[in-house]
Amino acid sequence: MADALKIAIPSKGRLMEKSENLLAKAGFGIERSGDARGYMGRLTGIENVDVAFLSASEIAGKLRDGSVDAGVTGEDLLWENIPDLDRRITIAVRLGFGHADVVVAVPESWLDVDSIADLDEVSVAYHASHNRRLRVATKYFNITREFFARKGVTGYRIVESLGATEGAPAAGTAQMIVDITSSGSTLRANHLKILDDGVILKSQACLAVNPVEGEKKRATDQIIAALDKLV
Amino acid sequence: MPSKPPQLRTALDAQDAILAGVFENAGFNYIAPDILQPADVFLDRSGEDLRTRTYVFTDPDGHELCLRPDITIPVCRHYLEYGPAFREETRYCYAGPVFRFQPGGDLAAKPREFEQTGIEYFGAKDREHAEAETLALAMEAMDAVGLTGYSVQLGDLGLFDALLAGIEMPQRWRSRLHHQFWRPEAFRALLAGLTSNGHAEQRYAAQLTGTDEAEAARLVERILDEKSLPLVPGRSIEDIALRLHEKAADRVEPPLAQEAAKLIEDYLAISGNPLDALDQVAALNAPGPAISRACEALAKRCVLLSGLGVDPSSLTFSAEFGRNLEYYTGHVFQIEVPYKTRTKQVVGGGRYDNLLSDIGAPQPVPAVGFAIHSERLAGVI
Numbered sequence A: 001m002a003d004a005l006k007i008a009i010p011s012k013g014r015l016m017e018k019s020e021n022l023l024a025k026a027g028f029g030i031e032r033s034g035d036a037r038g039y040m041g042r043l044t045g046i047e048n049v050d051v052a053f054l055s056a057s058e059i060a061g062k063l064r065d066g067s068v069d070a071g072v073t074g075e076d077l078l079w080e081n082i083p084d085l086d087r088r089i090t091i092a093v094r095l096g097f098g099h100a101d102v103v104v105a106v107p108e109s110w111l112d113v114d115s116i117a118d119l120d121e122v123s124v125a126y127h128a129s130h131n132r133r134l135r136v137a138t139k140y141f142n143i144t145r146e147f148f149a150r151k152g153v154t155g156y157r158i159v160e161s162l163g164a165t166e167g168a169p170a171a172g173t174a175q176m177i178v179d180i181t182s183s184g185s186t187l188r189a190n191h192l193k194i195l196d197d198g199v200i201l202k203s204q205a206c207l208a209v210n211p212v213e214g215e216k217k218r219a220t221d222q223i224i225a226a227l228d229k230l231v
Numbered sequence B: 001m002p003s004k005p006p007q008l009r010t011a012l013d014a015q016d017a018i019l020a021g022v023f024e025n026a027g028f029n030y031i032a033p034d035i036l037q038p039a040d041v042f043l044d045r046s047g048e049d050l051r052t053r054t055y056v057f058t059d060p061d062g063h064e065l066c067l068r069p070d071i072t073i074p075v076c077r078h079y080l081e082y083g084p085a086f087r088e089e090t091r092y093c094y095a096g097p098v099f100r101f102q103p104g105g106d107l108a109a110k111p112r113e114f115e116q117t118g119i120e121y122f123g124a125k126d127r128e129h130a131e132a133e134t135l136a137l138a139m140e141a142m143d144a145v146g147l148t149g150y151s152v153q154l155g156d157l158g159l160f161d162a163l164l165a166g167i168e169m170p171q172r173w174r175s176r177l178h179h180q181f182w183r184p185e186a187f188r189a190l191l192a193g194l195t196s197n198g199h200a201e202q203r204y205a206a207q208l209t210g211t212d213e214a215e216a217a218r219l220v221e222r223i224l225d226e227k228s229l230p231l232v233p234g235r236s237i238e239d240i241a242l243r244l245h246e247k248a249a250d251r252v253e254p255p256l257a258q259e260a261a262k263l264i265e266d267y268l269a270i271s272g273n274p275l276d277a278l279d280q281v282a283a284l285n286a287p288g289p290a291i292s293r294a295c296e297a298l299a300k301r302c303v304l305l306s307g308l309g310v311d312p313s314s315l316t317f318s319a320e321f322g323r324n325l326e327y328y329t330g331h332v333f334q335i336e337v338p339y340k341t342r343t344k345q346v347v348g349g350g351r352y353d354n355l356l357s358d359i360g361a362p363q364p365v366p367a368v369g370f371a372i373h374s375e376r377l378a379g380v381i
Helices: A013-025 A056-065 A075-081 A116-130 A141-151 A165-171 A185-189 A214-228 B006-025 B039-046 B072-082 B127-144 B157-166 B171-180 B184-195 B213-226 B237-252 B258-268 B274-283 B289-307 B374-380
Strands: A005-010 A029-032 A040-044 A049-054 A070-074 A090-094 A100-107 A134-138 A156-160 A176-181 A192-203 A205-209 B036-038 B056-058 B064-067 B090-099 B113-122 B151-156 B316-318 B331-339 B342-351 B367-373
Touching: A005 A013, A005 A056, A005 A214, A013 A029, A013 A070, A013 A205, A049 A056, A056 A070, A056 A075, A070 A075, A075 A090, A075 A141, A075 A192, A075 A205, A090 A214, A100 A116, A100 A165, A116 A134, A116 A192, A116 B171, A116 B237, A134 A141, A134 A165, A141 A156, A141 A176, A141 A192, A165 A176, A165 A185, A176 A185, A176 A192, A185 A192, A205 A214, B006 B090, B006 B113, B006 B127, B006 B374, B036 B039, B036 B072, B039 B064, B039 B072, B072 B090, B072 B113, B072 B367, B113 B127, B113 B374, B127 B289, B127 B331, B127 B342, B127 B367, B151 B157, B151 B289, B157 B171, B157 B258, B157 B289, B157 B331, B171 B184, B184 B258, B213 B237, B274 B289, B274 B316, B342 B374, B367 B374
Parallel strands: A005 A049, A005 A070, A134 A156, A134 A176, B151 B316
Antiparallel strands: A029 A040, A040 A049, A070 A205, A090 A205, A100 A176, A100 A192, B036 B064, B056 B064, B090 B113, B113 B367, B151 B331, B331 B342, B342 B367
16 A cells, blocks of 8 residues: 555644644544544545644644645744745645734834834944844744845844743843734733734645655645635 | 865865965964854844854853854954953964854855964054055965965945045935945935935824924823833833934935935946046045045055055956945955856955954954955865
């Protein structure tokens, strides 16, 4: 028998629930192997498809190194974790849930800053008076660098933030942030505002696939077609 | 991960010995600064683009360190720590590995660990003399290791600043033009904006038109108070107010004259051997004393180079040529060799008068230097 197609599904939270619901609506069930907490399984309603349950960011990593053929994860994580994403991987179906924007946000008290161009000017003045660069707190290193490089902003430094990024400016570890937001309420609660042209990426959950052939191709095509009808 | 072939090490050692001989003869003292460096000083100077290529890590004590991506800053740090107490003229030379991540993997053509050899010359009182001397020394070093068929590119960031200084416009516009010098597209857009009054509309600037900085500060204070917006560390009410005040001033500022924009564009198009380039600059009839002083400096450099056996008409000056490293402030140069259909840079250098005070010198220290990409050099001999 040919190699099974390996598809990765988020292993917890709302992303897991919504992925499983959508697959069920499309006619595919999930059979977990071993005990109920197993991290492996099979897709039913289709031949020869293995399921791996992983965290959403692990899924992006496994897609990158090719150890899974397909996976459901956030677009933000794909762009962050996979260099040359558009040449290596196809975002086959945008699934209509897990909506969130990756944005550049600055303190609301910066009344003089509305745009990336303002930020660029402020970064120059800041460097001149403090002899250090503006700090950007984020977990999105690659997305941030790519975006600022495209906009010609160079006077900044990234500080790593793995949680509660929106608190970094008040804490003094950074002056601004690049983070994900769905309603903007966390940003507002922390007195941060999104720059007018500061939406870097409109992200949602999606099915991403590596290039596959033969049996695997037929299986992915079948899954994509079934999901396409629902979204 | 393949390691370097032993023959390459032997070749580099032999080349370094010749280069060190040339530098020590010219009065430069060999130093070997640390490979392991604090990351902050590099990252606050170079920004995120170099950070993506610098090997940065946190040690078990939580200190952020890096493998040096360049040797100039380590030499500056060495000078601040061990240099002469009265900051008299100091000449250093060095050779050693630097480390830069290469996207696409560690290839022989673009190694992640490669050798840099160079000199730094601090505190020289005669600026043009130090510039001419170091350029002639770089060329002498190329000749000593047997490099032929190379060309020398010259630029002068001081000339550009001098041109701007003579053109009537607010100082903040000069700073913006200076800042965008490195990005031709953004530069053109900015210049077009300044000549057409195309300043971005700012929601508070309209209310501040015709008022002073104090009024801007009162407005900022009032709004922050009404909306209960806290300041974050790093930018004060005065910082925010000053910029709003400038935005308000931009709204009523007469636009930059078309002739002034044309003058800047014509200047940036100048290229040729430095003597011709000087004639071209003179023909621009640019206003102000700064530009004539900067031209005199370039002319003096040419005379000094002749005296050192370098024919200035064999060099190429280009007004647009600069280095995309923010620490260069004046004279810049690069030595390159033809490689396939393009050219390959083997030496880069110039004047960087702000770096030492930026990293802790109590006063500005004039500095010139250059770095040789030793592996590239060995590869083209």
